[in-house]
Amino acid sequence: MQAVNKTFKERIIDFTLYCRERQFMLGPQETRDAFEIASRGYALDRKLFQYSLKAIFCKRKEHYDRFDEMFDRFWSRYYEEKLEQRKKQVKQLKKEKDVDTVIFLGTEFKIPKKKVEQEEAKQTVGANESLRLRMTDFSKVDVGDKEKFEELAEELFHQMSMRFKRRLESANSGQIDIRNTIRHGISKGGLLLELSRKRKRKEKRKVVFILDVSGSMDTYSYYLLRYILVLKKYFKTLEFFTFSTELTHVTPMLRQNNELEILKEIGKNVQSWSSGTKIGASLTEFLSVYGSKFLSQKHVVVILSDGLETGNVAELKEAVRTIKRKCKTLVWLNPLKGTQGYQPIQTGIVNVMPHLDAFESAHNLDSLLKLEKILMDV
C-alpha cells in the first residue's frame, strides 16, 4: 500500500465526475474502489490503471465501448486542453485584486471570488440542461449538443426499459398448487396453514411498429428507430416494419444484441430510406402480406408517421380502418404534433383520426417517455 497524494485523488474525483456527466452510474463506492487501486500502486502503470478503472466504472456494454476513448481524452488530451484553458484564465485574472484559491486537476489557480461564484452557477445548471435536452425537438438538436443528447437518450431509454421490466405479475390469485401447499405444510407439522397458488402466466404482449422513414421524417426516424430497439427488449413479440414508398419487414434484422450492428444492418437493407411517402399503399401491402400473421385482438399497432401522404388518401383511410378492425389498439405517433400551432388538418390525418385509439406526439425525448403509460397498458 502507498499513500495517494491529494492531487491525484482530486484527479480521480474529477474523472468520476466526468464519467458521471456521461451517464455512468457511479457512486461513492466506485470512487473508493478507484482510490483503493491507486493506493495499491496500479496507477503507476497506465494500462493497468485504465483496465482497472474500466472494470470498476463500467456497468454495461455501452459504457464498456465508450470507456477507452473517454479515458484517453480525460487523462491526456482533455487534461492538457483544460489545463491550457485554465492557464489562460489565470493570466487574465491575475490583474484583479479580489482573488480566491481553486484547485482544479491538481493545479492551483487564483480566481476572483466573483468568478468562482459564476463558475459554480454554471456547474449547477446540469439538471436544467438535461431537462432542456429532453424537451428539444429531434429536428432541432444543436451540433454542439449532439454528443450529450445521444448520451442522455441512451440513459433515458435504458431507464425506461428497466421501468417496463419491473412490472411484476401478481401471484396471489390463480388455482391452488396442491404439491407446493403440502410441501410448505411439512414445516408447520403437517398443517396446511398457507395455500400456495400457481402463478398464472401473463399473455405475451404483441406489438407491431410501423415506422415512416420517408424524407419528411428524416430528422425523427433515427431516434424513433432507437426507441423501438429499446422496446424490443421488453416486448417478446415485437414486429417492426419501415415504409416510405415501399414496405420493409425489419424484424429479422433485429436478431443481434448489439444496437450498433442492428442500425448498420437496417441502414444496409432498407432501400427506400428518405424517399417519398405512400402511407396508404404501404399499409395496404402490410395488410395483404402480413395482416393474417401479425393482426389479431392481441395485437397493438403503433404507426409512427407525420401523415404527409403523397399517395391515395382513400386507400390510406381504408387501410387504417381495416387495421383498427383487426387489432386491439391502434396508436398513431406524429412528430409534427409537438410543433407549436400544429393542427391535424392534413387530408391524410383528418381521414384516419376517427379510427385511432390514441394520437400522440413523438418529437422529443420527453414525449417518447410519456408514451410509456400507453405501452405499459398494452
Add this chain to the structure above:
Amino acid sequence: MNKEIDDLIKDFYKHDYILNEALATSVFLLKNLGKPLLLEGSPGVGKTVLAKTLAQHLGTDLIRLQCYEGLDVSTSIYEWNYQKQLLHIKLFEQETDKKTLGKEIFGMDYVLKRPLLQSISADKPVVLLIDEIDRADEEFEAYLLELLSDFQISIPELGTITARTKPLVILTSNRTRELSDALRRRCLYHWVDFPTKIGEIRIISKKLPDIDEQLATQVVTFIHNLRKASLHKPPGIAESLDWAKTLLLMNQKNITDEIVKTTIGSVLKHKDDVEFVTNRSVQEFLVPID
C-alpha cells in the same frame, strides 16, 4: 503490465485459457478487491470456462449455480430437511416440550445447503459461478444483492449467516434480458468479446496441438466471416474448436465445399443458418479478414 497479472496470464495459459490483458486485470481485481465479477458476452465466448479455470488456478473448488426461470431460494440457497425434522419430532415428542422441540428442528443440522450457502460456509475460499443470471427471475436477482454486497444470507428461522470465507464470485450473462442497476453496481464488469483472429488461432493451436497451422487459419477465417454475416446464432469459440476437432479427426488439410456440407452441423445450430452457408461457395467465407 504488472508482474502479478503477467503471472496470471501465464498460469491460465497452462490451464489452456488464453487471457487478454483487460480480462486478466478484471480477474486480478476480483482476486484482490474481492468484488464479484459480472461477465457479459455472446454465448460461447468462454465466460463459464473462465470460472472453471480460475478454480483450477487457485486449486480450490468450483461451486456452480445454473440459473433458470423459476429458480428460487430452496433450490439455490437452502431448504429444510423435512424428513429429518419429522423424524425428530416423532422420536422426541413424548420427552421434549414443544418449545424446545421447535428450537431443535430449526438448527443448522436440519438445513440442506444449496450452492450459495455452501459457498459462504466453505472452510477455504471457493469460486462461486452464478451462471446465466439473465435466465433467473428478477426476484431471485434481488435476493442475490445481500450475498453480493455483504457476503451474508438471511434465513428467517436462524438469522443472518455471514461468510466464513469470502468466495470469489463470477456471474455470467448472455444479455437475453437487462440486469438491474442494483446488481450491476455491486460487481466489477467485463464484456467478453469474440477473440481476434490471431487470438482464436492461438486458442485452437493450444487446445489441439496436432492441428496444421493452415487448417487452423482457414477455420478461424471461415468462422470470423460467419460472425459478420447475419445469422440466428453466430458461432462461438466452442464451435470453432468443435469444428477444428472434427476436421482433424477426418484428416482434412483444407476446407472444401464438400467438407462444409458434411460438417457444418458442428458449427451452426439453426436450419436457416445452415442453408445460408451451404447455398454459397466456401470461397466466400475464406476471404481474408483484417
